[in-house]
Amino acid sequence: xxxxxxxxxxxxxxxxxxxxxxxxxxxxxxxxxxxxxxxxxxxxxxxxxxxxxxxxxxxxxxxxxxxxxxxxxxxxxxxxxxxxxxxxxxxxxxxxxxxxxxxxxxxxxxxxxxxxxxxxxxxxxxxxxxxxxxxxxxxxxxxxxxxxxxxxxxxxxxxxxxxxxxxxxxxxxxxxxxxxxxxxxxxxxxxxxxxxxxxxxxxxxxxxxxxxxxxxxxxxxxxxxxxxxxxxxxxxxxxxxxxxxxxxxxxxxxxxxxxxxxxxxxxxxxxxxxxxxxxxxxxxxxxxxxxxxxxxxxx
Amino acid sequence: xxxxxxxxxxxxxxxxxxxxxxxxxxxxxxxxxxxxxxxxxxxxxxxxxxxxxxxxxxxxxxxxxxxxxxxxxxxxxxxxxxxxxxxxxxxxxxxxxxxxxxxxxxxxxxxxxxxxxxxxxxxxxxxxxxxxxxxxxxxxxxxxxxxxxxxxxxxxxxxxxxxxxxxxxxxxxxxxxxxxxxxxxxxxxxxxxxxxxxxxxxxxxxxxxxxxxxxxxxxxxxxxxxxxxxxxxxxxxxxxxxxxxxxxxxxxxxxxxxxxxxxxxxxxxxxxxxxxxxxxxxxxxxxxxxxxxxxxxxxxxxxxxxxxxxxxxxxxxxxxxxxxxxxxxxxxxxxxxxxxxxxxxxxxxxxxxxxxxxxxxxxxxxxxxxxxxxxxxxxxxxxxxxxxxxxxxxxxxxxxxxxxxxxxxxx
Numbered sequence: 252x253x254x255x256x257x258x259x260x261x262x263x264x265x266x267x268x269x270x271x272x273x274x275x276x277x278x279x280x281x282x283x284x285x286x287x288x289x290x291x292x293x294x295x296x297x298x299x300x301x302x303x304x305x306x307x308x309x310x311x312x313x314x315x316x317x318x319x320x321x322x323x324x325x326x327x328x329x330x331x332x333x334x335x336x337x338x339x340x341x342x343x344x345x346x347x348x349x350x351x352x353x354x355x356x357x358x359x360x361x362x363x364x365x366x367x368x369x370x371x372x373x374x375x376x377x378x379x380x381x382x383x384x385x386x387x388x389x390x391x392x393x394x395x396x397x398x399x400x401x402x403x404x405x406x407x408x409x410x411x412x413x414x415x416x417x418x419x420x421x422x423x424x425x426x427x428x429x430x431x432x433x434x435x436x437x438x439x440x441x442x443x444x445x446x447x448x449x450x451x452x453x454x455x456x457x458x459x460x461x462x463x464x465x466x467x468x469x470x471x472x473x474x475x476x477x478x479x480x481x482x483x484x485x486x487x488x489x490x491x492x493x494x495x496x497x498x499x500x501x502x503x504x505x506x507x508x509x510x511x512x513x514x515x516x517x518x519x520x521x522x523x524x525x526x527x528x529x530x531x532x533x534x535x536x537x538x539x540x541x542x543x544x545x546x547x548x549x550x
Numbered sequence: 551x552x553x554x555x556x557x558x559x560x561x562x563x564x565x566x567x568x569x570x571x572x573x574x575x576x577x578x579x580x581x582x583x584x585x586x587x588x589x590x591x592x593x594x595x596x597x598x599x600x601x602x603x604x605x606x607x608x609x610x611x612x613x614x615x616x617x618x619x620x621x622x623x624x625x626x627x628x629x630x631x632x633x634x635x636x637x638x639x640x641x642x643x644x645x646x647x648x649x650x651x652x653x654x655x656x657x658x659x660x661x662x663x664x665x666x667x668x669x670x671x672x673x674x675x676x677x678x679x680x681x682x683x684x685x686x687x688x689x690x691x692x693x694x695x696x697x698x699x700x701x702x703x704x705x706x707x708x709x710x711x712x713x714x715x716x717x718x719x720x721x722x723x724x725x726x727x728x729x730x731x732x733x734x735x736x737x738x739x740x741x742x743x744x745x746x747x748x749x750x751x752x753x754x755x756x757x758x759x760x761x762x763x764x765x766x767x768x769x770x771x772x773x774x775x776x777x778x779x780x781x782x783x784x785x786x787x788x789x790x791x792x793x794x795x796x797x798x799x800x801x802x803x804x805x806x807x808x809x810x811x812x813x814x815x816x817x818x819x820x821x822x823x824x825x826x827x828x829x830x831x832x833x834x835x836x837x838x839x840x841x842x843x844x845x846x847x848x849x850x851x852x853x854x855x856x857x858x859x860x861x862x863x864x865x866x867x868x869x870x871x872x873x874x875x876x877x878x879x880x881x882x883x884x885x886x887x888x889x890x891x892x893x894x895x896x897x898x899x900x901x902x903x904x905x906x907x908x909x910x911x912x913x914x915x916x917x918x919x920x921x922x923x924x925x926x927x928x929x930x931x932x933x934x935x936x937x938x939x940x941x942x943x944x945x946x947x948x949x950x951x952x953x954x955x956x957x958x959x960x961x
């Protein structure tokens with residue numbers, strides 16, 4: 252418990268861990284938005300979520316190589332991935348939507364392997380990174396450092412979340428998406444082209460993942476096999492936050508990010524993931540009892 | 551499906567068997583040629599490194615034959631290698647080894663590429679008591695089974711970062727500090743290779759009495775090292791060691807730079823193949839990278855001259871820069887050549903004993919096997935990133951540049 256003692260002795264470390272965790276969480280929040288959207292609207296758990304993040308990273312990396320500033324690469328990667336997501340829907344995903352959940356998991360799992368291997372063949376297994384040229388902020392006389400790129404990621408996550416809410420609320424397509432989510436059959440009866448709505452939803456999801464991938468390429472490193480943690484984290488976040496609530500997704504993502512960082516510090520990196528999954532179990536069990544109590548009040 | 555045995559098929563298979571026997575008999579001493587066997591990965595996931603291995607063997611054989619071959623007793627022999635493609639799969643490698651030995655009559659084996667394949671081959675060569683010299687299987691566990699016929703010219707994986715610990719101790723002494731007071735932080739990936747590296751570091755740290763303050767094991771899917779690095783900043787170690795293949799190296803360079811983690815000495819494995827100096831020259835400045843071999847080392851032998859001359863010859867012959875995988879493969883053949891001459895016989899037992907008592911200098915480095923068959927004479931090379939380039943700084947005896955210590959925090 253040497254690490255715990257360290258934490259109490261210098262509280263400034265907690266600030267560092269909290270900041271890093273929250274800022275990491277923002278990137279996870281992005282891919283979790285997308286997963287919640289696809290899951291909620293299409294009833295589809297996209298296991299290839301992390302691979303979309305990876306592709307976004309490569310899109311940003313190659314744009315960066317071509318001399319485009321990585322910050323512009325974020326929207327560019329989003330647009331590229333939107334198109335990619337649209338194509339993916341029209342070629343593969345439309346076959347499994349509205350089918351058994353198990354089939355969609357299998358299909359997207361297959362997609363994720365295919366995308367990984369394709370990326371490995373096309374881009375190579377090398378580890379890459381795009382340097383956005385941002386500096387580092389010093390707080391508390393240098394005891395806490397924050398990479399500016401992480402602040403940018405955080406801002407992008409907030410803005411994307413806000414835009415997403417506005418889009419779903421106000422735009423014509425957003426309304427159609429919400430209608431389809433409520434009841435696809437009724438939406439069809441009312442004249443909504445649900446296939447188009449699904450394609451849009453999947454494209455939007457890919458675009459959000461693309462943006463998050465671009466941020467990953469600038470903040471850390473990218474390689475063809477980075478996807479899995481993003482898929483798993485988004486899944487966890489969505490399970491805890493629920494499907495219909497963008498603000499909750501953001502809050503849970505930030506919380507998980509911070510919890511993960513503290514766990515890594517106290518227990519060591521090897522127990523970081525184990526701690527998070529333990530936490531997930533605790534939250535689910537606790538929520539079950541909590542809901543059961545609510546139900547009793549109603550009776 | 552049933553197979554009908556007809557007289558014709560019997561005849562054919564009989565003839566084939568006879569031919570194989572004849573070939574087998576020719577295997578050990580085809581007139582004045584000594585045949586070495588090798589199963590290397592020409593296809594599959596190791597195909598690139600497999601080709602490096604084969605090219606290394608071929609260059610050695612060509613050079614030795616060009617210089618008149620190997621003198622065994624009064625007679626000179628040429629060398630020849632019989633290759634099979636192991637398709638990067640361990641089971642196939644074991645099968646082919648069996649075939650090389652029992653059908654093709656090969657009495658001397660060269661190694662495959664990679665620890666996994668070597669691990670599959672070693673029990674076979676052991677069973678047939680065939681000397682097996684390899685240059686591409688670095689796992690420590692290859693040498694814990696008591697194999698008598700397996701020899702490795704390369705440094706095993708537990709040696710990758712030992713020299714960083716030694717270098718830190720050396721520097722501490724130079725600055726009037728007792729190495730005992732040094733503090734270590736380590737972050738190693740949770741995989742067999744990195745855990746081997748870790749074992750070696752722990753042994754040497756214990757030898758000096760250094761204190762290990764952080765000992766994190768990174769999960770294979772690690773994307774972020776912020777938690778570990780925050781700890782590093784808190785405990786202020788004198789030496790930070792990281793092993794996590796290319797990803798770990800790239801991450802630690804990137805994140806120590808961004809978080810401004812100030813440690814006087816930082817070392818990692820795989821950072822040359824992660825191309826840290828090329829892609830992040832500023833952040834990588836002062837980092838130490840562990841490697842098996844480098845062409846700039848001042849090693850020399852009678853076949854190829856200096857390491858640099860070897861590399862030049864290699865590049866001329868195969869049109870790509872010599873990787874260390876090729877150099878260690880070449881060195882494996884040189885070990886055989888040297889042992890044949892000293893044994894004065896082609897009897898596998900005598901050759902095995904001659905290999906065991908090898909004490910030679912090659913362009914790849916000094917070679918001397920310990921009782922388990924690994925080469926303990928050759929140190930690992932440590933590069934330091936200096937001015938955006940990799941400069942050999944250790945072992946100090948062969949170094950081309952002086953270590954910059956303490957490492958300056960990149961601005």
